[in-house]
Amino acid sequence: xxxxxxxxxxxxxxxxxxxxxxxxxxxxxxxxxxxxxxxxxxxxxxxxxxxxxxxxxxxxxxxxxxxxxxxxxxxxxxxxxxxxxxxxxxxxxxxxxxxxxxxxxxxxxxxxxxxxxxxxxxxxxxxxxxxxxxxxxxxxxxxxxxxxxxxxxxxxxxxxxxxxxxxxxxxxxxxxxxxxxxxxxxxxxxxxxxxxxxxxxxxxxxxxxxxxxxxxxxxxxxxxxxxxxxxxxxxxxxxxxxxxxxxxxxxxxxxxxxxxxxxxxxxxxxxxxxxxxxxxxxxxxxxxxxxxxxxxxxxxxxxxxxxxxxxxxxxxxxxxxxxxxxxxxxxxxxxxxxxxxxxxxxxxxxxxxxxxxxxxxxxxxxxxxxxxxxxxxxxxxxxxxxxxxxxxxxxxxxxxxxxxxxxxxxxxxxxxxxxxxxxxxxxxxxxxxxxxxxxxxxxxxxxxxxxxxxxxxxxxxxxxxxxxxxxxxxxxxxxxxxxxxxxxxxxxxxxxxxxxxxxxxxxxxxx
Numbered sequence: 001x002x003x004x005x006x007x008x009x010x011x012x013x014x015x016x017x018x019x020x021x022x023x024x025x026x027x028x029x030x031x032x033x034x035x036x037x038x039x040x041x042x043x044x045x046x047x048x049x050x051x052x053x054x055x056x057x058x059x060x061x062x063x064x065x066x067x068x069x070x071x072x073x074x075x076x077x078x079x080x081x082x083x084x085x086x087x088x089x090x091x092x093x094x095x096x097x098x099x100x101x102x103x104x105x106x107x108x109x110x111x112x113x114x115x116x117x118x119x120x121x122x123x124x125x126x127x128x129x130x131x132x133x134x135x136x137x138x139x140x141x142x143x144x145x146x147x148x149x150x151x152x153x154x155x156x157x158x159x160x161x162x163x164x165x166x167x168x169x170x171x172x173x174x175x176x177x178x179x180x181x182x183x184x185x186x187x188x189x190x191x192x193x194x195x196x197x198x199x200x201x202x203x204x205x206x207x208x209x210x211x212x213x214x215x216x217x218x219x220x221x222x223x224x225x226x227x228x229x230x231x232x233x234x235x236x237x238x239x240x241x242x243x244x245x246x247x248x249x250x251x252x253x254x255x256x257x258x259x260x261x262x263x264x265x266x267x268x269x270x271x272x273x274x275x276x277x278x279x280x281x282x283x284x285x286x287x288x289x290x291x292x293x294x295x296x297x298x299x300x301x302x303x304x305x306x307x308x309x310x311x312x313x314x315x316x317x318x319x320x321x322x323x324x325x326x327x328x329x330x331x332x333x334x335x336x337x338x339x340x341x342x343x344x345x346x347x348x349x350x351x352x353x354x355x356x357x358x359x360x361x362x363x364x365x366x367x368x369x370x371x372x373x374x375x376x377x378x379x380x381x382x383x384x385x386x387x388x389x390x391x392x393x394x395x396x397x398x399x400x401x402x403x404x405x406x407x408x409x410x411x412x413x414x415x416x417x418x419x420x421x422x423x424x425x426x427x428x429x430x431x432x433x434x435x436x437x438x439x440x441x442x443x444x445x446x447x448x449x450x451x452x453x454x455x456x457x458x459x460x461x462x463x464x465x466x467x468x469x470x471x472x473x474x475x476x477x478x479x480x481x482x483x484x485x486x487x488x489x490x491x492x493x494x495x496x497x498x499x500x501x502x503x504x505x506x507x508x509x510x511x
Contacts, residue, residue, distance in 0.1 A: 047077025274316025327371025387484025
């Protein structure tokens with residue numbers, strides 16, 4: 001029996017409910033995942049009840065084998081509070097010591113932790129950032145970008161002139177507030193590396209949340225990588241683009257380690273350019289992110305499908321991050337490169353071929369940001385392949401999708417009683433990543449004014465929007481998933497942060 005205590009990054013479904021759902025797909029009662037009461041976890045900008053959360057952890061640790069934890073939750077109260085807090089160094093040091101105390105009291109407890117490098121969005125919006133980000137967000141991003149380029153001796157003369165103008169346009173108190181928080185968060189990441197060196201943390205992931213090639217995040221990443229190299233922690237500490245999928249990916253790693261499994265994965269792209277494209281919200285070529293996600297979940301890349309346990313099919317972008325399209329935009333105005341720089345017909349036929357030869361096939365649909373490729377999904381539907389895939393995802397960033405797809409397939413591989421029936425988590429992904437994110441969300445956003453809402457605020461209209469979304473999604477199941485969803489029912493929906501960006505689904509699948 002393996003008991004895992006799981007402290008999620010926040011209370012949204014992708015962090016709180018995906019890992020338990022993935023574990024259920026394995027049908028193995030020897031693994032138990034315990035999570036804190038939801039009431040302790042906060043709500044968007046309201047931080048978790050950290051005192052009660054730590055009390056829960058210390059009470060439960062005595063009967064656990066593994067702690068899988070978000071340090072952003074334990075130190076700041078969640079992902080958004082990590083960007084808003086006014087913690088002091090002494091308070092954070094006390095929390096560090098509390099984590100050390102847990103390990104000292106229960107030395108057999110293995111700790112798998114993750115701690116984000118704080119993101120720097122390139123837009124003016126304060127929905128998940130400090131209030132001043134609504135006015136200065138673009139300038140803060142540009143400030144970090146120019147400063148990092150200068151530090152790296154690139155276009156220094158041209159950058160210095162613009163940097164002076166950008167900095168003078170941001171009030172000093174805003175700059176000081178922003179930098180003071182970044183310094184503290186960076187300090188905790190350096191402490192996490194130190195705790196890994198000292199054996200307190202057994203495995204650490206430092207994900208880059210919505211990152212870019214230059215900027216504050218890139219600069220902090222270089223400093224942290226030097227620490228990792230200095231302490232020879234390359235095996236225990238991983239850094240790559242991601243955030244909300246890391247809990248699922250680390251759960252997958254834990255299971256593979258406990259079962260002494262090293263699944264072999266063959267990777268295939270829809271576009272010749274696919275592995276070279278730097279996707280939106282990330283700082284490196286897609287092919288490098290794929291390697292990181294496979295490694296952190298406990299798999300290994302192989303050179304052919306013949307030797308593979310899993311074929312990972314990647315529907316890849318054809319445009320770099322500055323121009324890569326969003327899924328909703330592609331519905332109405334798809335860039336011509338998505339037709340000329342990839343071949344979806346060949347891609348679909350290859351998926352069918354691998355399935356016919358008995359391979360397990362996972363599909364990471366990352367051609368667009370924030371949702372599925374509607375054209376590809378219609379092709380798979382028409383070919384009768386939706387019910388045959390081993391896993392699928394297409395949500396938010398490529399890192400979010402890749403980690404979820406791999407975690408699902410590699411955990412599901414351990415199901416010893418699989419009987420060919422539909423998989424609930426797979427159907428949930430079709431419903432949310434394709435049905436909601438691309439189709440229903442686009443519809444609701446287009447009619448936001450007449451519904452009395454905005455994209456980022458449903459105001460008092462959430463009951464009405466729930467009912468409308470439920471109706472449309474049930475219609476989506478009947479229209480698009482009829483051939484693979486026998487016994488699958490969508491009972492209700494909810495909007496955890498009272499906005500259209502994400503949705504929660506309550507679904508059942510008859511056994």
